[in-house]
């Protein structure tokens with residue numbers, strides 16, 4: 646039993662898609678949710694820069710007594726998961742790995758499309774997942790330019806968002822993809838629009854429920870689960886605008902709380918005094 650919180654982080658509101666599933670599966674766990682919104686988007690940045698951010702955020706979440714860290718960001722996982730595990734060897738980490746495995750197992754056309762940021766495709770993690778799980782499947786890569794910024798701005802189904810998704814998925818469908826993997830944690834918030842555009846015959850894989858199950862498994866394995874009688878609470882932190890994060894959390898996942906302001910000084914994060 647361990648009453649300390651789980652730390653969850655992303656560049657922005659994308660991590661809320663993971664937080665939502667953690668809350669469903671583990672309602673008795675306290676969670677610290679961190680959004681690095683002063684630096685969003687991470688996707689077009691060099692991997693080394695994202696790695697520096699991820700390490701600074703992990704240090705901050707550990708200072709706030711996190712017992713396990715969820716890197717709720719494919720880009721940060723691609724850039725830093727390996728580094729974080731070796732830098733903090735005693736801390737259990739759950740990271741995002743593009744869900745190419747379930748896609749390869751279930752695709753009937755044997756063509757799978759992966760939607761992610763440029764940095765996620767550059768990382769070794771993506772190549773290794775494809776090599777390990779999809780050697781007998783054609784894996785198509787697609788970036789959705791500016792989609793993260795539009796989702797951050799709350800534009801989930803406007804004309805611009807529709808157009809970017811249409812332009813992104815059309816070539817994948819034309820090449821025979823029957824399965825789309827969402828390999829950016831922002832994208833589950835446009836699933837209603839995406840499903841409408843691609844139709845019922847195309848499977849869309851959101852890895853968030855599987856990530857929550859992995860958190861549950863690791864907590865059990867390390868004997869870190871919170872007491873069952875505990876009512877879990879979420880504390881929100883952002884390096885951007887706290888009011889905006891609170892509003893977006895309510896809108897995107899139907900729950901919120903006062904967000905705390907955090908700021909970067911060099912490579913370290915500090916909580917703003919009230």
Ligand code: DGL
Pocket residue numbers: 655656657659660685686687688689717718719720721762765793828829830831
């Ligand atoms: N939500 C993120 C991901 O899963 C980050 C996207 C970004 O900041 O570009 O990759």
